[in-house]
Amino acid sequence: MSDTNENASEFYRSVKTFVLRAGRMTATQKRDYEEFSGRWCIPYSDKPLNYVELFGNTRGVTVEIGFGMGKATAIIANDNPENNYLGIEVHRPGVGKLLGEIRRRNLQNLFIIEYDALEVLENMIVDNSISAFHVFFPDPWPKKKHHKRRLMQRPHTDLLAKKLVPGGYIYMATDWEPYAEFALEQLSQTPSLSNSYKDFAPKQSWRPETRFEEKGKTAQRSIKELYFIKERE
Numbered sequence: 001m002s003d004t005n006e007n008a009s010e011f012y013r014s015v016k017t018f019v020l021r022a023g024r025m026t027a028t029q030k031r032d033y034e035e036f037s038g039r040w041c042i043p044y045s046d047k048p049l050n051y052v053e054l055f056g057n058t059r060g061v062t063v064e065i066g067f068g069m070g071k072a073t074a075i076i077a078n079d080n081p082e083n084n085y086l087g088i089e090v091h092r093p094g095v096g097k098l099l100g101e102i103r104r105r106n107l108q109n110l111f112i113i114e115y116d117a118l119e120v121l122e123n124m125i126v127d128n129s130i131s132a133f134h135v136f137f138p139d140p141w142p143k144k145k146h147h148k149r150r151l152m153q154r155p156h157t158d159l160l161a162k163k164l165v166p167g168g169y170i171y172m173a174t175d176w177e178p179y180a181e182f183a184l185e186q187l188s189q190t191p192s193l194s195n196s197y198k199d200f201a202p203k204q205s206w207r208p209e210t211r212f213e214e215k216g217k218t219a220q221r222s223i224k225e226l227y228f229i230k231e232r233e
């Protein structure tokens with residue numbers, strides 16, 4: 001990597017893709033967070049995760065970045081007990097909400113990391129170890145001056161690809177068409193990734209509708225989806 005690319009990578013690592021917005025927790029979310037975070041939330045560490053120790057098996061691991069209130073996350077984990085799931089989110093009310101769903105559904109294949117996703121990927125996730133990344137309705141950062149905060153752009157997409165197993169996929173959905181076009185360009189330019197479709201993907205039948213998707217549809221925004229696979233060597 002050239003000095004210019006190294007400097008660019010350092011810049012993007014220093015720019016946060018999220019803002020910790022004040023969010024009031026309901027009494028139920030607060031109770032569930034206090035009661036269950038010690039069981040299902042993994043503390044951030046600069047050491048790689050041992051998936052076998054965490055999940056108790058050698059099944060593939062899917063990471064969802066920014067799960068919001070966790071509606072789709074819980075449904076997918078519930079419908080696919082043969083897979084392991086890690087949800088990454090910094091919004092504590094959403095973490096509390098998902099913890100409640102894990103308890104209610106008695107999920108054994110889903111854990112949460114409440115921390116910056118990029119730092120988690122850099123330090124806790126082993127290269128070539130993740131079966132899939134789900135990125136459903138991320139913050140589009142619509143203002144041009146904030147585009148640098150977008151998650152789905154290089155070199156972040158290079159990092160995602162680096163963590164995927166060969167044949168693993170990145171699945172993104174957004175209701176902000178300019179961001180969809182931007183992400184399509186960035187993912188297409190990421191080495192080792194190939195688009196599974198000509199451009200945008202159809203909705204995958206197994207993906208549940210999220211709360212943000214419902215809002216997007218209410219605002220009459222079209223839903224755009226992207227599905228890229230890491231090439232096999």
